Amino acid sequence: MGRSLAEKVNPKESVVIVIDMQNDFCHEDGAHGKHGGDLSMGQEMAPRLASFLEDVRRAGVPIIFARCALDEWSRSEVWEDAMDKRGLQDPPLCEEGTWGVEFYGPIQPRRGERVMTKHRNSCFIGTDLDLILRSRGIKTIILTGVATNGCVRSTGRDGYQTNYYVVFVEDCCATSSGVQAHEETMRHARGYAEVVSARDLVSVWQVAKRALAAS
Numbered sequence: 001m002g003r004s005l006a007e008k009v010n011p012k013e014s015v016v017i018v019i020d021m022q023n024d025f026c027h028e029d030g031a032h033g034k035h036g037g038d039l040s041m042g043q044e045m046a047p048r049l050a051s052f053l054e055d056v057r058r059a060g061v062p063i064i065f066a067r068c069a070l071d072e073w074s075r076s077e078v079w080e081d082a083m084d085k086r087g088l089q090d091p092p093l094c095e096e097g098t099w100g101v102e103f104y105g106p107i108q109p110r111r112g113e114r115v116m117t118k119h120r121n122s123c124f125i126g127t128d129l130d131l132i133l134r135s136r137g138i139k140t141i142i143l144t145g146v147a148t149n150g151c152v153r154s155t156g157r158d159g160y161q162t163n164y165y166v167v168f169v170e171d172c173c174a175t176s177s178g179v180q181a182h183e184e185t186m187r188h189a190r191g192y193a194e195v196v197s198a199r200d201l202v203s204v205w206q207v208a209k210r211a212l213a214a215s
Helices: 040-059 078-087 131-136 148-161 180-190 200-213
Strands: 016-021 064-069 114-118 140-146 165-174 194-196
Touching: 016 040, 016 148, 040 064, 040 140, 040 165, 064 131, 064 148, 114 131, 114 165, 140 148, 148 165, 148 180, 165 180, 165 200, 194 200
Parallel strands: 016 064, 016 140, 064 114, 140 165, 165 194
Antiparallel strands: none
16 A cells, blocks of 8 residues: 555655746746746746745745756756757856846745755756755655746656655646646656645645644
């Protein structure tokens, strides 16, 4: 018998990862906005995510903020080719040291919350994320941020392949590719992960907290 959702999201064994909530992906003056990307879904989602993160903190679940950043050391011919195919070269996305890599609006890390830098879609590729999670005894990654069908999906699949339970917070993820792409990603994710709303997840934590207080 597999673990229940409540068991999977035990605050002592879970972490919330906030992926790429940066100006270049969310602000109209950022690189993606200048490329004509539809940022409306992410901008509408951001206040929900900010509210959810307050609930996460109250529940005692650790938070990791993942930021994408590129420079002359981390770009490659393959990366540049992909950016060319997508028309994302001028202005470039997530140049290290620019306003574009900074976190967007209300989505800001607090003191003691880890900020990690990644150079590719998945938070697991070329980073110390796996080491950090295993060092803390984490068994479940709870995913939020952008883009649902890009970096969030890539992180989820790599997490599953690396033997973590994966939870997608459906209403705290967004994409510029449209609602259909978001929903299609969540449909596929149900084959290996839990897909839940922020409200349902917070409710699980509240029930567990009441049960602990009553014991």
